[in-house]
Amino acid sequence: MGTEVLLVAGFTAHDVAEEVWRAWPGSVLVRHDLRGLAEGVVRRWVDGELSVLELAHGCVSCTLRLDLLPLLERLGGRVVVHLDPVLEPEAVCFALRGIDARVEAVVAAVDRTTWLADATGDDTLDERGLGAGDGDERTVAQVVVGQAEFADAIVLTGAGDTPALEAVLDRLNPLAPRRDRDALDVAELLAAIPETARRGRFDDGFGVLLHGQPPLEPAHGAAVVHFTERRPFHPMRLHEAIDVLLDGVVRTRGRVWVASQPDVALWLESAGGGLNVGNLGPWLAAVEDWSEVPAERRAAASAVWHPRFGDRSQELVVITSSASAEEITAALRGALVTDEELALADELEFVDPFAQWHDEMEEL
Structure with missing residues (x-):
């Protein structure tokens, strides 16, 4: 046994x-x-x-x-x-x-x-x-x-x-x-302990981020920010905006799409003043053969498929203790590429601090 x-x-x-x-x-x-x-x-x-x-x-x-x-x-x-x-x-x-x-x-x-x-x-x-x-x-x-x-x-x-x-x-x-x-x-x-408890099981980074239906209304300074968008982040503006996630915030977790790495989903996770950014793997839009992809992920991607971007999207869940939910949302939205940058995304050469950061993380 x-x-x-x-x-x-x-x-x-x-x-x-x-x-x-x-x-x-x-x-x-x-x-x-x-x-x-x-x-x-x-x-x-x-x-x-x-x-x-x-x-x-x-x-x-x-x-x-x-x-x-x-x-x-x-x-x-x-x-x-x-x-x-x-x-x-x-x-x-x-x-x-x-x-x-x-x-x-x-x-x-x-x-x-x-x-x-x-x-x-x-x-x-x-x-x-x-x-x-x-x-x-x-x-x-x-x-x-x-x-x-x-x-x-x-x-x-x-x-x-x-x-x-x-x-x-x-x-x-x-x-x-x-x-x-x-x-x-x-x-x-x-x-x-409920039947749905994880009991040692791991989250799928491409799966649901809002677990257990947490209360979405603020209380005693705590709040949930669920940020979703269907356009990429500008890597330098996102890098500059990250500070908003490190003060008065307990936890940030989610998938990030940066214009400089269109085929790769990044995973961003913070707790207090500590931050990790890593490579979650390819978006399905960048995968030719889906035969090895779990059925749940294929179904989820198909349900939100965009004719241009496929399954690429932003999704971050931020749990605050005292930070302003409105300021966090505004900072993240301001880090997205503009319409002009999006139109030229394939031609622009973005400075990407996350590429070097990720390489350094892998060496630890």
Whole structure:
């Protein structure tokens, strides 16, 4: 039957993981401490028994590949994995595809007192003393937002009345049930996870971006901006406009079409002050043979097909905490090519900062 895995993530997840373990019959609790990862040292507990591991290469992927995955295969049965804060659940679930394991749920602990500030800040993990070895340039925001966004259930820790935080979480992850740590009933929480929960599954970058029908009306400063357009961005103007996505914004995710790269869909993702831009793959309009393309994507592209542009389009979902939705929309719209530029797009030579940026990202 393979291994049943329940992941617990978050900076304040220690007690939550203990409670989940006690409430899940027959489970084993696994913990990792990666604070010595830069020196190639990983501390790991299995039901309280400590092992000190020395890895030839101190990196997160080595920890997963050389320790966690073989351990889960060896243990079998039910395993609660309390993730070190630098281990993001999405990356762990991606790695689990290589073994006979099933993700039962991802539970994230969200600290009422710090999460919103962390999610909109630009501190790096390294600046907090949490960096996972050389070359780890992730921000705290990228980690905490990713944990809450990928979770099937959320446990709120810390004290205080936090309507702004609740409003952001309503829009970031509307499907995940939320419970207070002080009144936590683990069995009830796990039972409240909906049938449509991801349970370790990944989003298709060409698929639906507005998951779970988040509320679209603003509340307590939080808002959802759903930006769609059927013309390309001017690459330099988009580059200049990106700053509007990095202040007072919790999350941006979506597909980008720039005039300088007409055949390639770019993926833009931000959390707080941290930003990634990558290559999502070709637009179907640039693909001659669709035989290997999933049927769902073919159907979705056909439904919106444009006689000139095919399936090329802009779609970004921006979740704000305090930024103006109107200013974000105006900045993005102002970065689109003009009618004159669109008419000459095949002849113009655009300076493209995203091409060099993407190459640098691939080297990290």
